[in-house]
Amino acid sequence: MEYQNQYQDAPETKYECLLFDVDDTLYSQSSGLSKQCTKNIEEYMIEKLGMEESSASELNMVLYRNYGTSMAGLKAIGYEFDNDDYHSYVHGRLPYENLKPDPVLRNLLLSMPIRKVIFSNADKVHVAKVLKKLGLEDCFEGIVNFESLNPENTSNSDDGHEPKDLLCRSGSNTEIVAGDSQLLKTPILCKPFEDAFEQAFNIANINPQKTLFFDDSTRNIETGKNMGLHTVLVGKSHRTNGADYALESIHNIREALPELFCTDHKRSKSIKYSEKVAIETSVRA
Numbered sequence: 656m657e658y659q660n661q662y663q664d665a666p667e668t669k670y671e672c673l674l675f676d677v678d679d680t681l682y683s684q685s686s687g688l689s690k691q692c693t694k695n696i697e698e699y700m701i702e703k704l705g706m707e708e709s710s711a712s713e714l715n716m717v718l719y720r721n722y723g724t725s726m727a728g729l730k731a732i733g734y735e736f737d738n739d740d741y742h743s744y745v746h747g748r749l750p751y752e753n754l755k756p757d758p759v760l761r762n763l764l765l766s767m768p769i770r771k772v773i774f775s776n777a778d779k780v781h782v783a784k785v786l787k788k789l790g791l792e793d794c795f796e797g798i799v800n801f802e803s804l805n806p807e808n809t810s811n812s813d814d815g816h817e818p819k820d821l822l823c824r825s826g827s828n829t830e831i832v833a834g835d836s837q838l839l840k841t842p843i844l845c846k847p848f849e850d851a852f853e854q855a856f857n858i859a860n861i862n863p864q865k866t867l868f869f870d871d872s873t874r875n876i877e878t879g880k881n882m883g884l885h886t887v888l889v890g891k892s893h894r895t896n897g898a899d900y901a902l903e904s905i906h907n908i909r910e911a912l913p914e915l916f917c918t919d920h921k922r923s924k925s926i927k928y929s930e931k932v933a934i935e936t937s938v939r940a
Protein backbone atom coordinates (compact mmCIF):
# COMPACT_ATOMS: atom_id res chain seq x y z
CA MET A 656 0.00 0.00 0.00
CA GLU A 657 1.33 3.40 -0.90
CA TYR A 658 1.74 5.79 1.96
CA GLN A 659 1.17 9.25 0.69
CA ASN A 660 0.88 12.72 2.09
CA GLN A 661 2.37 14.48 5.07
CA TYR A 662 4.32 11.58 6.54
CA GLN A 663 7.00 11.97 4.00
CA ASP A 664 10.05 10.52 5.69
CA ALA A 665 11.12 6.95 6.13
CA PRO A 666 8.09 4.90 5.15
CA GLU A 667 9.67 1.91 6.85
CA THR A 668 9.91 3.58 10.25
CA LYS A 669 7.24 2.28 12.51
CA TYR A 670 7.14 5.31 14.80
CA GLU A 671 7.39 8.92 13.85
CA CYS A 672 6.53 10.35 17.27
CA LEU A 673 7.06 9.46 20.93
CA LEU A 674 4.41 10.88 23.25
CA PHE A 675 5.26 11.10 26.94
CA ASP A 676 3.31 11.70 30.11
CA VAL A 677 5.38 13.50 32.77
CA ASP A 678 4.47 12.70 36.37
CA ASP A 679 5.43 9.20 37.52
CA THR A 680 6.51 8.45 33.96
CA LEU A 681 9.66 10.50 33.42
CA TYR A 682 10.57 10.10 37.09
CA SER A 683 9.83 7.46 39.67
CA GLN A 684 6.81 7.49 41.91
CA SER A 685 9.21 7.09 44.82
CA SER A 686 10.08 10.79 44.50
CA GLY A 687 7.06 11.46 46.69
CA LEU A 688 5.63 14.18 44.42
CA SER A 689 2.37 12.39 43.67
CA LYS A 690 1.76 11.56 47.29
CA GLN A 691 2.28 15.15 48.35
CA CYS A 692 0.14 16.38 45.47
CA THR A 693 -2.75 14.25 46.71
CA LYS A 694 -2.32 15.71 50.20
CA ASN A 695 -2.28 19.24 48.80
CA ILE A 696 -5.44 18.62 46.81
CA GLU A 697 -7.22 17.34 49.89
CA GLU A 698 -6.06 20.38 51.81
CA TYR A 699 -7.33 22.62 49.02
CA MET A 700 -10.72 20.91 49.21
CA ILE A 701 -10.88 21.53 52.94
CA GLU A 702 -9.29 24.98 53.17
CA LYS A 703 -10.50 26.60 49.98
CA LEU A 704 -13.70 24.75 49.14
CA GLY A 705 -14.91 24.28 52.68
CA MET A 706 -15.26 20.52 52.65
CA GLU A 707 -15.21 18.42 55.74
CA GLU A 708 -11.95 16.82 56.63
CA SER A 709 -13.59 13.44 57.04
CA SER A 710 -14.86 13.27 53.47
CA ALA A 711 -12.17 15.08 51.47
CA SER A 712 -9.89 12.11 51.02
CA GLU A 713 -12.52 9.69 49.82
CA LEU A 714 -14.21 12.22 47.58
CA ASN A 715 -10.87 13.10 46.06
CA MET A 716 -10.25 9.45 45.30
CA VAL A 717 -13.66 9.02 43.69
CA LEU A 718 -13.30 12.15 41.60
CA TYR A 719 -9.81 11.25 40.48
CA ARG A 720 -10.95 7.79 39.51
CA ASN A 721 -13.98 8.98 37.60
CA TYR A 722 -12.72 12.13 35.99
CA GLY A 723 -9.01 11.63 35.39
CA THR A 724 -8.01 14.56 37.58
CA SER A 725 -9.40 15.81 40.86
CA MET A 726 -9.86 19.24 39.33
CA ALA A 727 -12.01 17.90 36.51
CA GLY A 728 -14.12 16.05 39.08
CA LEU A 729 -14.50 19.02 41.40
CA LYS A 730 -15.67 21.17 38.48
CA ALA A 731 -18.03 18.44 37.32
CA ILE A 732 -19.82 18.37 40.65
CA GLY A 733 -20.16 22.12 40.55
CA TYR A 734 -17.31 23.66 42.50
CA GLU A 735 -16.06 26.90 41.06
CA PHE A 736 -12.53 28.06 41.58
CA ASP A 737 -9.72 29.66 39.71
CA ASN A 738 -7.62 27.14 37.79
CA ASP A 739 -4.36 28.99 38.37
CA ASP A 740 -5.09 29.34 42.07
CA TYR A 741 -5.76 25.61 42.29
CA HIS A 742 -2.59 24.70 40.40
CA SER A 743 -0.38 27.00 42.41
CA TYR A 744 -1.84 25.62 45.64
CA VAL A 745 -1.48 21.94 44.81
CA HIS A 746 1.82 22.18 42.96
CA GLY A 747 3.33 25.13 44.78
CA ARG A 748 4.52 23.09 47.75
CA LEU A 749 5.70 19.91 46.09
CA PRO A 750 9.11 18.52 47.04
CA TYR A 751 10.67 19.40 43.67
CA GLU A 752 14.06 19.16 45.35
CA ASN A 753 13.59 15.38 45.27
CA LEU A 754 13.88 15.46 41.50
CA LYS A 755 17.48 15.30 40.37
CA PRO A 756 18.97 15.74 36.93
CA ASP A 757 18.70 12.44 35.06
CA PRO A 758 21.56 12.29 32.55
CA VAL A 759 20.80 8.65 31.77
CA LEU A 760 17.26 9.44 30.64
CA ARG A 761 18.46 12.56 28.88
CA ASN A 762 20.94 10.52 26.91
CA LEU A 763 18.31 7.91 26.06
CA LEU A 764 15.89 10.57 24.83
CA LEU A 765 18.47 12.34 22.75
CA SER A 766 19.61 9.03 21.26
CA MET A 767 16.23 8.32 19.70
CA PRO A 768 16.01 10.07 16.34
CA ILE A 769 12.24 10.47 16.54
CA ARG A 770 10.24 13.56 17.46
CA LYS A 771 9.18 13.66 21.09
CA VAL A 772 6.15 15.40 22.55
CA ILE A 773 4.89 15.78 26.12
CA PHE A 774 1.22 15.06 26.88
CA SER A 775 0.39 15.93 30.49
CA ASN A 776 -2.75 16.88 32.39
CA ALA A 777 -0.64 19.20 34.55
CA ASP A 778 -0.29 22.92 34.07
CA LYS A 779 2.60 24.44 32.18
CA VAL A 780 4.41 25.79 35.24
CA HIS A 781 4.54 22.35 36.83
CA VAL A 782 5.58 20.59 33.62
CA ALA A 783 8.33 23.14 32.98
CA LYS A 784 9.60 22.85 36.55
CA VAL A 785 9.74 19.06 36.43
CA LEU A 786 11.52 18.99 33.08
CA LYS A 787 14.03 21.55 34.30
CA LYS A 788 14.71 19.64 37.51
CA LEU A 789 15.28 16.46 35.52
CA GLY A 790 17.51 18.31 33.06
CA LEU A 791 15.23 17.38 30.16
CA GLU A 792 13.82 20.75 29.18
CA ASP A 793 15.36 20.70 25.71
CA CYS A 794 14.55 17.06 24.90
CA PHE A 795 11.03 17.59 23.57
CA GLU A 796 9.74 19.25 20.46
CA GLY A 797 6.45 20.25 21.99
CA ILE A 798 4.33 20.17 25.13
CA VAL A 799 0.61 19.51 25.39
CA ASN A 800 -0.45 20.51 28.90
CA PHE A 801 -3.49 21.68 30.86
CA GLU A 802 -3.47 25.07 29.21
CA SER A 803 -3.30 23.68 25.69
CA LEU A 804 -6.12 21.25 26.43
CA ASN A 805 -8.22 23.96 28.07
CA PRO A 806 -7.36 27.14 26.20
CA GLU A 807 -10.45 29.09 27.06
CA ASN A 808 -9.59 28.76 30.73
CA THR A 809 -13.00 27.43 31.54
CA SER A 810 -15.22 29.66 33.51
CA ASN A 811 -17.22 26.82 34.93
CA SER A 812 -20.86 26.10 35.11
CA ASP A 813 -23.77 26.53 32.83
CA ASP A 814 -26.21 26.80 35.64
CA GLY A 815 -24.45 27.94 38.80
CA HIS A 816 -25.75 25.09 40.94
CA GLU A 817 -24.42 24.42 44.38
CA PRO A 818 -21.75 21.74 44.48
CA LYS A 819 -23.24 18.28 44.49
CA ASP A 820 -21.88 16.03 47.16
CA LEU A 821 -21.07 12.57 45.87
CA LEU A 822 -20.69 11.31 49.39
CA CYS A 823 -23.55 10.79 51.70
CA ARG A 824 -23.04 9.96 55.30
CA SER A 825 -25.03 7.24 56.95
CA GLY A 826 -23.97 6.81 60.53
CA SER A 827 -20.21 7.00 60.56
CA ASN A 828 -19.87 5.58 57.08
CA THR A 829 -19.40 7.48 53.92
CA GLU A 830 -20.89 5.95 50.91
CA ILE A 831 -20.59 6.89 47.33
CA VAL A 832 -23.78 7.97 45.76
CA ALA A 833 -23.66 7.17 42.12
CA GLY A 834 -26.91 8.97 41.43
CA ASP A 835 -28.17 7.94 38.04
CA SER A 836 -24.75 6.35 37.54
CA GLN A 837 -23.99 8.76 34.75
CA LEU A 838 -20.95 10.96 35.10
CA LEU A 839 -21.67 14.63 35.36
CA LYS A 840 -20.12 16.67 32.62
CA THR A 841 -16.86 18.37 33.42
CA PRO A 842 -15.68 21.48 31.63
CA ILE A 843 -12.07 20.28 31.96
CA LEU A 844 -10.43 18.36 29.15
CA CYS A 845 -7.93 15.80 30.41
CA LYS A 846 -6.67 12.26 29.99
CA PRO A 847 -8.04 9.60 30.05
CA PHE A 848 -10.92 10.93 27.98
CA GLU A 849 -10.89 10.47 24.26
CA ASP A 850 -11.53 14.09 23.42
CA ALA A 851 -8.33 15.05 25.26
CA PHE A 852 -6.38 12.61 23.11
CA GLU A 853 -8.02 13.95 19.98
CA GLN A 854 -7.13 17.47 20.99
CA ALA A 855 -3.54 16.46 21.67
CA PHE A 856 -3.29 14.78 18.27
CA ASN A 857 -4.52 17.95 16.60
CA ILE A 858 -2.34 20.31 18.58
CA ALA A 859 0.84 18.30 18.08
CA ASN A 860 -0.01 17.02 14.59
CA ILE A 861 0.20 13.41 15.67
CA ASN A 862 -0.72 10.34 13.68
CA PRO A 863 -1.64 7.87 16.47
CA GLN A 864 -0.93 4.84 14.27
CA LYS A 865 2.69 5.94 14.10
CA THR A 866 3.08 7.12 17.66
CA LEU A 867 4.30 5.38 20.78
CA PHE A 868 2.65 6.64 23.97
CA PHE A 869 4.30 6.35 27.42
CA ASP A 870 2.20 6.76 30.56
CA ASP A 871 2.09 5.31 34.09
CA SER A 872 -1.72 5.32 34.22
CA THR A 873 -3.40 2.10 33.17
CA ARG A 874 -6.56 3.89 32.14
CA ASN A 875 -4.66 6.44 30.06
CA ILE A 876 -2.95 3.55 28.35
CA GLU A 877 -6.27 1.86 27.73
CA THR A 878 -7.80 4.94 26.14
CA GLY A 879 -4.60 5.60 24.24
CA LYS A 880 -4.80 2.13 22.74
CA ASN A 881 -8.43 2.65 21.79
CA MET A 882 -7.40 5.86 20.08
CA GLY A 883 -4.96 4.00 17.87
CA LEU A 884 -1.71 4.66 19.71
CA HIS A 885 0.98 2.11 20.39
CA THR A 886 1.37 2.02 24.14
CA VAL A 887 4.00 1.62 26.85
CA LEU A 888 2.89 1.32 30.46
CA VAL A 889 5.64 2.81 32.65
CA GLY A 890 6.36 1.95 36.27
CA LYS A 891 4.77 -1.51 36.14
CA SER A 892 6.30 -4.87 35.43
CA HIS A 893 3.24 -6.35 33.76
CA ARG A 894 1.15 -5.21 30.87
CA THR A 895 -2.44 -4.31 31.55
CA ASN A 896 -5.33 -3.91 29.16
CA GLY A 897 -4.25 -1.96 26.10
CA ALA A 898 -0.54 -1.93 26.93
CA ASP A 899 1.77 -3.17 24.18
CA TYR A 900 4.76 -2.93 26.50
CA ALA A 901 5.40 -2.53 30.20
CA LEU A 902 8.56 -0.97 31.64
CA GLU A 903 9.34 -0.91 35.32
CA SER A 904 11.30 2.23 34.67
CA ILE A 905 11.58 4.58 31.72
CA HIS A 906 15.28 3.76 31.89
CA ASN A 907 14.51 0.34 30.42
CA ILE A 908 13.37 1.83 27.15
CA ARG A 909 16.42 0.76 25.17
CA GLU A 910 16.09 -2.88 26.18
CA ALA A 911 12.38 -2.99 25.45
CA LEU A 912 12.39 -1.03 22.23
CA PRO A 913 15.83 -1.21 20.65
CA GLU A 914 14.42 -0.26 17.27
CA LEU A 915 13.81 3.27 18.55
CA PHE A 916 17.54 3.75 18.77
CA CYS A 917 18.32 2.40 15.39
CA THR A 918 17.89 4.33 12.19
CA ASP A 919 18.26 1.17 10.15
CA HIS A 920 14.86 -0.38 10.72
CA LYS A 921 15.71 -3.68 9.06
CA ARG A 922 18.75 -4.16 11.22
CA SER A 923 16.74 -3.43 14.37
CA LYS A 924 14.53 -6.43 13.72
CA SER A 925 17.38 -8.77 14.49
CA ILE A 926 18.07 -7.29 17.91
CA LYS A 927 16.91 -9.49 20.75
CA TYR A 928 15.77 -8.28 24.14
CA SER A 929 17.64 -9.04 27.30
CA GLU A 930 15.63 -11.24 29.63
CA LYS A 931 17.35 -9.77 32.65
CA VAL A 932 15.74 -6.41 32.39
CA ALA A 933 12.39 -5.86 34.02
CA ILE A 934 10.28 -5.35 30.96
CA GLU A 935 7.38 -7.08 29.40
CA THR A 936 6.61 -6.79 25.76
CA SER A 937 4.15 -8.18 23.36
CA VAL A 938 5.52 -10.37 20.62
CA ARG A 939 6.06 -8.44 17.46
CA ALA A 940 6.60 -9.99 14.10
Ligand SMILES: [Mg+2]
Nearest residue numbers: 676678679871
Ligand atom coordinates in the same frame (compact mmCIF):
# COMPACT_ATOMS: atom_id res chain seq x y z
MG1 LIG B 1 1.40 10.23 35.21
